Amino acid sequence: MPLTPLDETNAELGREFFFLCIAGPSVPSGASFTPTAEDPETETSLFFLSIGLLPDRPALPSSYWGDPKPEEAAKAEYRLDYGCARRAPGFDSVTRVAGGCVRARVKAAP
Numbered sequence: 001m002p003l004t005p006l007d008e009t010n011a012e013l014g015r016e017f018f019f020l021c022i023a024g025p026s027v028p029s030g031a032s033f034t035p036t037a038e039d040p041e042t043e044t045s046l047f048f049l050s051i052g053l054l055p056d057r058p059a060l061p062s063s064y065w066g067d068p069k070p071e072e073a074a075k076a077e078y079r080l081d082y083g084c085a086r087r088a089p090g091f092d093s094v095t096r097v098a099g100g101c102v103r104a105r106v107k108a109a110p
Helices: 011-026 040-055
Strands: 033-036 078-082 093-097 101-107
Touching: 011 040, 011 078, 011 093, 011 101, 033 040, 040 078
Parallel strands: 033 078
Antiparallel strands: 078 101, 093 101
């Protein structure tokens, strides 16, 4: 039995879809996030999938069609790190989920 609507047509997209479904609830409604991965093509597909799967949270691209978007990603409150592959200064790991990690921006001390 497939876990996602994409499993039987594109297994990799199915894994990305599943990751977003599991990681999404760790990001509060209204909080911005950026999906990250080892390669820009996966970041782009995660970004597009996340727009539909997490509509109440602003998605910011880390990459867009292979073009890195560090200025956009830097605005994110959370990172959905597919594969837990990319650490970033200023983010703490909130939770590890199937397929990756959710990281929250470290709040500055008052």
